[in-house]
Structures are given as C-alpha cells and as structure tokens.
Amino acid sequence: xxxxxxxxxxxxxxxxxxxxxxxxxxxxxxxxxxxxxxxxxxxxxxxxxxxxxxxxxxxxxxxxxxxxxxxxxxxxxxxxxxxxxxxxxxxxxxxxxxxxxxxxxxxxxxxxxxxxxxxxxxxxxxxxxxxxxxxxxxxxxxxxxxxxxxxxxxxxxxxxxxxxxxxxxxxxxxxxxxxxxxxxxxxxxxxxxxxxxxxxxxxxxxxxxxxxxxxxxxxxxxxxxxxxxxxxxxxxxxxxxxxxxxxxxxxxxxxxxxxxxxxxxxxxxxxxxxxxxxxxxxxxxxxxxxxxxxxxxxxxxxxxxxxxxxxxxxxxxxxxxxxxxxxxxxxxxxxxxxxxxxxxxxxxxxxxxxxxxxxxxxxxxxxxxxxxxxxxxxxxxxxxxxxxxxxxxxx
Numbered sequence: 001x002x003x004x005x006x007x008x009x010x011x012x013x014x015x016x017x018x019x020x021x022x023x024x025x026x027x028x029x030x031x032x033x034x035x036x037x038x039x040x041x042x043x044x045x046x047x048x049x050x051x052x053x054x055x056x057x058x059x060x061x062x063x064x065x066x067x068x069x070x071x072x073x074x075x076x077x078x079x080x081x082x083x084x085x086x087x088x089x090x091x092x093x094x095x096x097x098x099x100x101x102x103x104x105x106x107x108x109x110x111x112x113x114x115x116x117x118x119x120x121x122x123x124x125x126x127x128x129x130x131x132x133x134x135x136x137x138x139x140x141x142x143x144x145x146x147x148x149x150x151x152x153x154x155x156x157x158x159x160x161x162x163x164x165x166x167x168x169x170x171x172x173x174x175x176x177x178x179x180x181x182x183x184x185x186x187x188x189x190x191x192x193x194x195x196x197x198x199x200x201x202x203x204x205x206x207x208x209x210x211x212x213x214x215x216x217x218x219x220x221x222x223x224x225x226x227x228x229x230x231x232x233x234x235x236x237x238x239x240x241x242x243x244x245x246x247x248x249x250x251x252x253x254x255x256x257x258x259x260x261x262x263x264x265x266x267x268x269x270x271x272x273x274x275x276x277x278x279x280x281x282x283x284x285x286x287x288x289x290x291x292x293x294x295x296x297x298x299x300x301x302x303x304x305x306x307x308x309x310x311x312x313x314x315x316x317x318x319x320x321x322x323x324x325x326x327x328x329x330x331x332x333x334x335x336x337x338x339x340x341x342x343x344x345x346x347x348x349x350x351x352x353x354x355x356x357x358x359x360x361x362x363x364x365x366x367x368x369x370x371x372x373x374x375x376x377x378x379x380x381x382x383x384x385x386x387x388x389x390x391x392x393x394x395x
Contacts, residue, residue: 011082017045019353022115024051026099032244047324056185083113095120107205124195125194127190139184144179202233210223212244212248213239213240238252262321278313281314338368352387
C-alpha cells in the first residue's frame with residue numbers, strides 16, 4: 001500500500017501491474033475499503049494495471065474534517081489525481097455503490113479521460129435525502145461499530161452468509177473501524193446526488209452496468225433506470241448476489257468484467273482495425289514518448305508504413321485479447337532475439353514496462369539458445385544486461 005496527498009488529504013492506494021498495461025481503476029462501496037477487489041486481482045492483473053484506493057475515512061485514508069461538505073466532484077478529483085500520479089492518460093473505471101456515483105461524475109465531466117465505465121450496484125439516485133440524513137445523524141450519535149450490525153446484513157444475499165457464516169462479523173469489524181464523521185458526510189453527499197438528465201456524455205463512452213438480484217439498496221430496477229440515463233447501456237444481473245458482487249461472486253464478476261472490457265475488433269477481415277485503436281495500444285505498450293518520436297520523424301516515404309504497422313501489429317495483434325500482453329512480449333522478444341533484429345532493444349525495454357520478471361526473460365533467451373543458436377542468445381543476453389536486466393555479482 002502507498003499514500004499520496006491529494007487536495008489536502010492523504011489517500012491510501014495500491015498500483016499493481018506493469019505500466020504498459022491498460023489502467024483499470026476500481027472504486028469501492030460506502031463503509032468498505034479497497035480490499036473488496038482482492039479476489040478479482042488474480043484474474044485482472046495479467047491484462048490490466050490496477051489502481052485501487054480507500055475513500056476518505058475508510059481503510060487507511062485520512063478522515064474528513066468535521067463540518068465539511070464533500071461532493072462527487074471532489075471524489076472524482078481524487079481519482080484523477082491518483083491516475084495522473086500513475087502516469088496519466090485514459091483509463092477504465094469500475095465503481096460499486098458510491099464508487100458508481102463517482103463513475104457517473106466522471107462520465108458527466110471527464111468523459112475524454114475514460115476508455116470505459118462499469119457501474120455496479122448503484123443508481124442515478126440512491127435512496128432519498130431523508131434516508132441518508134437520518135443515517136448520517138445516527139452514525140454521528142451511535143458510531144459505526146453500533147450501526148454495522150444493522151447495515152452489513154443488507155450488503156449480502158442470504159446465500160452468501162450460508163456459504164460463509166463469518167462474512168457478516170468480518171465486515172462488521174471492518175466497518176466499525178472506519179471514521180464515523182467521514183461516513184456521515186458521504187451519506188449526506190449521497191442524499192444530495194442526482195444524476196438524472198446529466199449523463200448525455202455516456203453516448204461517447206463505453207458503459208456497462210451490473211446488478212445483483214438480491215441487492216436491497218440498489219435493486220436491478222435501479223440499474224435499469226440508470227441504463228436509460230446512459231444511452232441504453234446494457235445491464236447484467238448476477239443471480240443470488242446482493243450489493244457487493246466483488247466479494248460475493250468474484251469469479252463470476254471477473255469473468256463478466258473481462259468479457260465486457262475486451263476490445264471489440266469486429267470483422268477484421270472485412271474492415272481491418274481502426275487506426276485509433278492500434279495507436280492507443282502502441283502508446284500503452286511502447287510509451288507515448290517513443291510513439292510520438294516515431295510519428296514525428298516519419299516523412300512522406302515512411303509515414304504510410306508507420307500507419308500500416310500501427311493498424312496491423314498494434315491494432316490486429318497486440319490489441320487482441322486472445323493472448324495477454326505479457327505473453328505477446330515473450331513471443332516477440334524470443335523471435336527478435338532469434339533473428340538478431342535491431343528492434344530487440346526496443347522490446348527488451350517493453351518487457352520491462354509490461355512487467356516481465358528476470359526469470360521469465362531468462363527462460364525466453366534460454367529457449368533462443370537451444371532452438372535458434374547460442375550466438376543469438378548471447379547477443380540478446382548482452383543487450384539485456386546493458387539495459388539493466390539482472391544483478392551484478394551473481395555469476
């Protein structure tokens with residue numbers, strides 16, 4: 001876990017995965033913390049760089065000061081600051097409950113930063129002002145630990161408690177450790193939040209919605225109403241799941257999410273791949289600076305060549321989800337090493353950005369030695385050492 005000061009508050013966050021992977025930001029529900037995503041990480045990290053964080057006064061993030069007036073705009077500003085700290089650019093966003101409210105604000109005011117938005121167990125309006133004002137008052141008077149016994153059972157389907165009897169006590173403990181004032185201010189924010197008629201920018205962003213059939217706080221009807229606000233976005237309903245699918249059904253949620261986020265290449269044989277898609281992938285994998293330099297240096301002779309490799313290599317191949325970028329990096333590095341191509345230096349750097357381990361690169365080059373010849377592998381090992389691979393004094 002790491003910490004960053006944003007807007008005068010310290011936020012706890014995690015940034016996991018290689019920098020050459022698309023960034024996926026995950027926003028957790030009210031009263032919980034970023035650990036709700038833990039069971040999804042093994043499925044997500046091979047394909048995405050994942051950023052999670054704790055809301056104010058939740059987990060290890062600094063509480064809000066009493067008398068404040070937090071807004072979705074401020075929470076979205078926290079997200080953008082974390083994204084910029086991670087390297088900036090466009091990103092995928094997934095938010096559950098209040099995390100989904102943050103996602104709606106991002107759609108409304110920052111659509112140009114988004115690759116896609118996934119909103120789960122949320123709504124354009126959640127509950128009503130009286131409900132949230134009452135809860136805020138009670139939390140301030142009684143404390144989160146006392147209120148947790150009433151709130152936590154509403155988060156999960158009965159089947160989830162049957163499968164894991166300790167689930168209730170565990171999340172009551174976690175909720176009770178939060179900051180009551182921060183929770184109360186976020187309740188009051190939810191009571192003021194209404195995104196009806198404000199999400200026209202959803203037509204410019206890929207949006208998908210997820211509901212739980214047993215969700216008491218934001219039932220499937222809430223997501224159906226939100227879909228109408230989001231240009232008719234599709235709604236998936238997970239059976240026997242309540243308000244927190246990442247905890248109750250992580251495998252099902254991960255499978256649905258990976259499928260929803262996968263790049264839609266369409267009929268490649270008939271139409272090819274859009275240049276913009278290939279360019280985005282090329283920038284993510286090689287770095288924007290390298291791609292900008294290659295494009296800037298192109299002239300009338302090779303500019304069409306640059307466009308072709310952007311569409312073909314980076315659009316049709318590297319944007320295809322049948323292999324992970326880690327797998328493609330190993331294949332590409334091995335072939336370039338075997339053939340002795342000058343692009344090997346670039347792709348050894350790319351392997352670092354993607355997050356290949358020293359052991360993985362070593363095995364790639366050992367295969368080159370056996371199947372393509374020791375001289376080729378020796379040359380590749382020397383280049384890799386020059387680029388900072390390996391530690392000295394271990395030979």
